[in-house]
Amino acid sequence: MKQTSHQFSENVTRALAEPTLKIALDRTTTLLRTRRAKVIDAFPEYAKARETAQKIKDHTLDNLGHYLRQFEENAIASGAQVYWAATPAEARKTVTDICKAEGAKTATRVKSMLGEEIGIGEALADAGVERIETDLAEHIIQLAGDPPSHIVMPAMHKTQEQVAELFAAKHKEPSEEQDVTSLVGSARRELRAKFMNADISISGANFLIADTGSFVTVTNEGNAELTTTPPKTHIVTVGIEKIVPSLKHAAVFLRLLSRAAIGTEITQYTTFFNGPKRDGDRDGPENLHIVLVDNHRSDMLSDFLRPMLRCIRCGACMNHCPVYAAVGGHAYGAVYPGPMGSVLTPAMTGLKGSKDLPNACTLNGRCREVCPVNIPLTDMLRALRAKQFDEGMPTPMTKWALRLWGVMATRPALYRFGTGVSNMALRLLARGRGKITSVPLAGGWTRTRDLPEPEAGTFMQQYKKRR
């Protein structure tokens, strides 16, 4: 997708002017928040599970080289081919080369954020392969020509009514009814044959298991298995941080992922894949290719963003983010939206092109609170601001204002004088009405909100008089 995070403010203005977007976001995020709260309340072991998950991730990251080598060895022993890609371009080239070597014409795809991250659509287009998205939400946005707006529910920005309109226009046999069940039925009819006849399947993986060389997919639709079983070749593209030591370690995360993401105890379909088709198997791919992607993850390992590599891509942080709920995922202008995206996007694509992302956050901390692996998201967003400050990124106006304020605030007597003056000035503006409806240089506030009239004299002035 085309990154537009450098024009975040324009994106926000556009998003806020879109009347149906807010409706779609409210309907979905409210349900997801309620369901998550309910399922966590019914899981008294949650705190311990969360702590264990964090420890497993930290241990795995501490020994990442060891586990990746172990995974590679075991995956090859099971019959897979393993590739390493340092950059998205390298990952795309690997995929394109495999498609070309296979002479593939069509590829069915299981949604994965890593695929979006490396630009899998572009890779397939380069190889002349028709891409068929099988996840319902990805199918919707493929028909609409939209990028994903959420990492678990990529079509969150669409209302039911918009999906109905889209399917009526694009499906071969759209349903007459427009309820959600009928819409899902329409997509089922549309996609069935495509599952069975594709040349190549492409998926991501939610977990890599080091000691077996397996990879794990989780879906509720069952599209991972339907997609990856019939074609002759299966390509997996996956980030190197997805690794865990063993099957039993993965079980810890499987208990958390679905609870955090959509409020159920486990996803409907959890599959552990151990290589290509074996002797006597009646179905399954003959060739399995696993592409391990770095894309700055190894850089994050050595700086303050390291805890971000714990992320299991559940989306809980964005479901609970007030900024996300106001403008949706597209406004962030990058593959990963919401709080986790505001950390990942600068890490993967540079802070210069995503200056606003760490700043457009109230630091309210709800994201961290709901994070199933306890990623200190707000601390990292603030640390990114400090990095921006050190690198001289704030505008001269901001810097100047901060410096002036800093000079005042570190000199209490001067500060008192300043607050006394502004107290008087604000009271002049209020003209005794109790509120101020317009303040020069503070139009951002007073355009939509009143400012209270301050009391006559600051606390310090009044306190001095009283004592």
Place this chain on the structure above:
Amino acid sequence: MDAGHDTNPRVGFFVTCIVDAMRPNIGFASLKLLEEAGCTVEVPAAQTCCGQPAFNSGDDATTKRLAKQVIEAFEPYDYIVVPSGSCASMIRSHYGELFDDDPAWRDRQRVVSAKTWEILSFLTDVMKYAPKASYAGTATYHDSCSGLRDLGVHDQPRALLGQVDGLSLVPLEGNNECCGFGGTFCVKYPELSTAIVTDKTTKIKATKADTLLGGDMGCLMNMAGKLSREGEDMRVFHTIEVLAGMADGPGICAPKLK
């Protein structure tokens, strides 16, 4: 800290810059309650701001200078009490991030951070204070984020307000959701801040309460400013004003009565 402090502790009161500049009544209500609760309260003159605006803007050097100023001014007290969860959390939870490479200051910081309290939780958890106020009205309560998540302030204000004669408290849907203030956020991203506070005032109005209470002047100013612009005549007070019986004047953003 030895046991004697808890019966008649010496408290350094940190006013906070917003209360100082906008609503000193919150400060005087705080002094009244702290004294009623048995504290000896002083207001050190060498205080300005806790440094949070600089911290959240990534200016760690300025933050450190302000933090040192606060540490020096408040070191002598048994407790530092703050009428804001946000500023209290800055001193208590975040100062520790500033002195990693400065062991001498780090030790001083740790002591000061550990004895810093948000006022509602201080009155309840430390002083076991029971208020004697009355207030005629139905109020709803917004939990400000830093107090709630960094300091665990949730039950204390409800327990205190439950003892106020004539006051009934109704729940607010999304009471734990941010109001969109966010300090410098509301100035840098006014459109986003407005969108978020609009959601908040919609939920506040749905409670049918006549009063909105909270524990942070920044958030209260944001919500009151929006309610006022929407033409609502809801009374907005800091909880401490109600508990001190000092919510008899106009609420935040309300026209002056007298």
Place this chain on the structure above:
Amino acid sequence: MSRDAILRKIDNANAVRMSSDVAAAAAALIAEPDGYRATFAPQSVYDRFVAKATSETVTATVEDIASLEALPEAVAAYIANNELVPRIALQPRDSLTELNWSGFETVDQAQMNETLAVTFADAAIAETGSLVFRTAPDAPVLLNFLPLHHLVVVRRSSILPHMEDAFDHFGTTADAQRRSLNVITGTSGTADIEAKNVRGAHGPRFMHIYCVTD
């Protein structure tokens, strides 16, 4: 080559953190699984499985049958109750194919729009109401995914408490796990349109479980 460059960067970043005994440290992290998963008494494993499988979120139905021999009759009743055609995509496993299916058309692989399949689950998980299917020459994957009605046979004795028990049951090596281990919990669902839950997204819309009590 990217492989070596990536691993070198990782090893440099981790130079001071490597655990001395990685395997022991990893094992210690999961030494007390009952702290982080739902626990229940061993004698209530069956009840827990049924409660979870038939819960609002999993949506399966469960029926006890006394022995495998009773299966064809039970399936006949299901087909009659749901007014389906008497055609079954039957997992080509001896224990199923040797039963008396007279009166039905049986096929050993699912067509694209197969209505009903009967397959044997190799284990079940009480914690979540899940079924575990291990790929084998007589256990192809698609039979569990293509039909609209998924009828599953599971032995009561193979209901295990937790997912970890299933791993132990099959063996924790890739070889023992075979090509894939499908853990299936209910039917194909989606919440992709306004988070409204709908069944039968791509795979089965209905799941009926026969629990063989012998």
